[in-house]
Amino acid sequence: MWPFTNYPAHKAQDIGQLSDPIFDFIIVGGGTAGCCLASRLSEDPNVSVLLIERGPVSNDWQAHVPVLSANIYRPGAPAAIFPMSPLTHANDRVVQAVIGEGLGGGSLINGQIYTRGIADYNKWKDMGRTNWGYDALEPYFVKSENALSQPPSSFRGKDGLWLNxxxxxxxxxxxxxxxxxxxxxxxxxxxxxxxxxxxxxxxxxxxxxxxxxAHRHSTFEAFLPLKVAQTRKNLTLCTDTLVTGLKFSADANSGAESLKAIGVYFEDTHLNNLSQRFCASASREVILCAGAIGTPQILMLSGVGPKNHLLDLKLAVVKDLPGVGSYLKDHxxxxxxxxxxxxxxxxxxxxxxxxxxxxxxxxxxxxxxxxxxxxxxxxxxxxxxxxxxxxxxxxxxxxxxxxxxxxxxxxxxxxxxxxxxxxxxxxxxxxxxxxxxxxxxxxPKSFGSVRLASPDPHARAQIDLGYxxxxxxxxxxxxxxxxxxxxxxxxxxxxxxxxxxxxxxxxxxxxxxxxxxxxLRTTYHYTSTCRMAPEDDPRPGVVDDELKVHGINGLRVSDCSIFPDILSAHPMAGAVVVAEKCADLIKKAHGIH
Ligand SMILES: Cc1cc2nc3c(=O)[nH]c(=O)nc-3n(C[C@H](O)[C@H](O)[C@H](O)COP(=O)(O)OP(=O)(O)OC[C@H]3O[C@@H](n4cnc5c(N)ncnc54)[C@H](O)[C@@H]3O)c2cc1C
CATH class of the missing domain: 3.30.560.10 (Glucose Oxidase, domain 3)
Incomplete structure (x- = not known):
């Protein structure tokens, strides 16, 4: 695909102006996990998938050179860099959040370190997360990777799409x-x-x-290469497009029982103009893959989150879920x-x-x-x-x-x-x-939070690392x-x-x-802001063991935000495994092959 090819990604207006933009599945966030999930769900040509990504298709020559692409300050780097809240236990220092924004998300700019963590998932299992122990997840690690340097074994993949x-x-x-x-x-x-x-x-x-x-292998290149993007007519990719909120079938007064996510609102990332805000419908499910900062932000903008915080911002409360954005972890x-x-x-x-x-x-x-x-x-x-x-x-x-x-x-x-x-x-x-x-x-035992700085979806979230x-x-x-x-x-x-x-x-x-x-500095390993845990957990969860958002039908989360606790390992491999498993859960639920 490199260099200088025309990657077939649409813009917000292209989708918004369709007469009836309806898809089986809408994936929000084409990052590390989102690219993998979109690829897996669109393997069945009878299933239509829309993937919406806030950032661009970042495919210039520097994006491929390991040491250059990891320079988050290079001109045109697909990265958002913005200040977080002062660290109260560290002289009120302000450190900068860094998030990969573009098809591939964090995997476009990160240090490319592929570490799984093993016992971490057994800890999740001990926390009560059924089928999330290492043995249950190992097949997904094996499926996703091609471990070029490692000898064949039952625990390292040789046939997967993602190279290391x-x-x-x-x-x-x-x-x-x-x-x-x-x-x-x-x-x-x-x-x-x-x-x-x-x-x-x-x-x-x-x-x-x-x-x-010696090229970077982001999840964008691994799971959504040019050939896949060009040949899968059932897969629609939409970049430079900001999802501003979720559309529900019932309003806040209709009772949680009937609450269902049925679509998303979106607009051009670079515009902030209500007349250019569009809507697309999902006939089956919406899956949030917007990362540990983006996913809680979208939920809260949609009225799903800690009630008092939403009311402070004069947002209608659709579902009071105190765990949304509340248990941010970072190394x-x-x-x-x-x-x-x-x-x-x-x-x-x-x-x-x-x-x-x-x-x-x-x-x-x-x-x-x-x-x-x-x-x-x-x-x-x-x-x-x-x-x-x-x-x-x-x-x-x-x-x-x-x-x-x-x-x-x-x-x-x-x-x-x-x-x-x-x-x-x-x-x-x-x-x-x-x-x-x-x-x-x-x-770390310390945790922080992600909150809305403003009801404006273009505003960056307020992140307190809580170190x-x-x-x-x-x-x-x-x-x-x-x-x-x-x-x-x-x-x-x-x-x-x-x-x-x-x-x-x-x-x-x-x-x-x-x-x-x-x-001290961030390692950019943000996780656990929409934890997979019961709603009545001492640290209330946001999704169940099938990644479904508590109390809302047709809505799942599949990214680092669902980690019940931060891994000791670097999180990118974990994000992909969550996506692989999510794809299987969805396929099983909808009888897709
Ligand atoms: C500089 C840096 C170095 C790192 N080094 C490593 C490393 O070496 N190894 C490792 O394992 N991990 C590393 N990480 C962390 C790792 O990259 C992330 O944890 C991982 O990529 C997160 O995956 P994700 O799918 O949860 O989210 P992301 O990959 O962040 O994907 C989320 C996507 O959602 C999009 N999005 C957000 N909001 C919206 C919205 N409203 N509408 C539409 N789209 C939206 C974003 O643009 C983004 O593309 C690093 C991270 C950074 C920033």
Whole structure:
């Protein structure tokens, strides 16, 4: 499909001006999960599917080059970047939300890390979510992927549409040194981080959604390639189109029993003109795949959400669902950075024109070199309770590291990569060689919320990440930072140049806490804002175990918002598995093949 092809996507007016725009299914949000779901539902030519996406078809040459497409600040990047609420437990700092907007959603701009999480789903099962344990989901992981680097096995797919591969040979000597240091601290190296048989504490070069020719493989390219878009007459794709609300068959006074979603209202994303607001009908179901920020926003705009919040905004309450937008989770990221020689850092691309030209040539000639490298090639997972005083892993038994056991879910991740890891478009750190260890609180107890800033559907939602609203997270965060510092110390002990750049002033708790407050950042892993849980759960749920919205017929949610709790893993693979499973649930319910 690349480059310069005419991808057949319609605009809002094309659909809105049809005499009777009616489809069997309407999918709202063509992101990571939405592209997969649209592809699966439209496999049956007798089923008509409309997919509406707020962003564009983003298909320029940079969108395909791993290191460039992950630059969310490049001109034309399909990304929305906007400020979130001040973090009350972190000096009222304002950090920016980043969301992928375009066909492919987050998978267009993300770090391409494909991690499943194993015990996380067993935790969901223990929470009472029937058929959502790892064993029930494994077939969907296998179905969706083609794991190019992994040997054939019952748990890795070889025939799926979505490609991933791993890059086991380090691009930089520093990577190799950090891996050595981790081994010294008791972290075993493994070859497949997505194996259910791998230990829960480990270091691995991660699988990345990259093709053999070193192109990003977003879910847009995997599930809705040009051929599918051109040949499936039953699939209508509509981009640059904002869904502004849901249409129900009964109004707020008709009683919840008869409430059914029967369509969506939409308009051109770039207009805000009521006379250009259209409606399309769904004869079977509407499925929300607008992500952990977009999905609760659409529900609340439609009168489905916490009653008092809706009334404050003078919105008619269609269904009081207090869980909508209420339990936002995100991994808390805390970067630690070191100065390394320039040639050991991706920053050499920005600081040396000859080197940049050489790397462009390598990429064009054989798909290699720095442009082909993943943002994060390797990662470490561990559990804070296994760290001793000296920040080394204490002796473990096989039971302690059984990856299937929910008691063993890692609560710390340390990603390492050859550039800075703190936020922002420009930084003095870009002018020197930088290597970073991005420490992550992988099982935060803190949660925040997504609320409407205004009843205007074009306005960005108000996002409160709620970091450290649960003080237990400080204990894990401190250990994560101390572990990273110990790694750094170990690398220096090996005689490798590794100069402190972004590190705490000293090792006491007060210094580390202040360092965390000043440097913490989002990892963009927003989940759990429309949790799959009963309506009367202590943390009230929004959808049932078949992803149907409580109390509303004909409406499901299928994206990261339904996660009952955040995974310790990166969420993109989980989003696709939710979509794969949702497609099966829908096909079964409607007798579709
Ligand atoms: C910079 C960045 C790096 C990341 N790195 C990784 C990584 O390496 N590995 C990983 O696993 N995860 C990563 N993530 C997270 C991951 O990409 C997301 O968790 C995942 O893509 C979310 O999938 P989703 O389907 O739930 O939502 P999305 O992919 O966000 O899709 C939602 C879609 O809905 C559309 N939408 C929203 N509102 C509306 C509306 N009103 N009308 C119409 N359309 C609408 C949006 O435009 C979007 O395309 C990263 C995210 C970012 C932003």
């Amino acid at each position: 591969q791993t890059f086991p040979t380090p691009f930089f000597e520093t990577q190799r040194r950090v891996a050595e240091a981790a081994k010294k601290l008791g972290i075993p190296h493994i070859s497949d981080i997505n194996s259910p048989h791998a230990p829960a504490v480990c270091l691995a070069t991660v699988d990345l959604t990259i093709t053999p020719s 808390i990221g805390i970067p630690v950075s070191y100065e390394v020689p320039m040639h050991e850092s991706v920053n050499c691309l920005k600081n040396s024109i000859p080197r940049a030209l050489v790397e462009v040539a390598k990429y064009l000639l054989y798909g290699g070199g720095l442009l082909s490298i993943p943002v994060v090639p390797s990662t470490i997972y561990l559990r804070s309770s296994l760290l001793g005083e000296s920040m080394e892993i204490t002796e473990t038994t096989p039971r302690d590291v059984d990856a299937r056991n929910p008691d063993n879910i890692p609560d710390i991740e340390v990603m390492y990569f050859a550039h800075r890891a703190n936020e922002g478009e420009h930084s003095a750190l870009d002018r020197v060689g930088v290597f970073s260890l991005l420490t992550v609180v992988a099982q 450290f609203s649960n003080p237990d997270d400080w204990v894990v965060a401190r250990k994560a930072v101390r572990f990273a510092l110990r790694l750094g110390q170990e690398v220096r002990t090996q005689g490798h140049p590794f100069k402190d750049l972004v590190v705490p002033e000293s090792d006491d708790n007060a210094s580390i806490d202040e360092f965390i407050r000043q440097n």
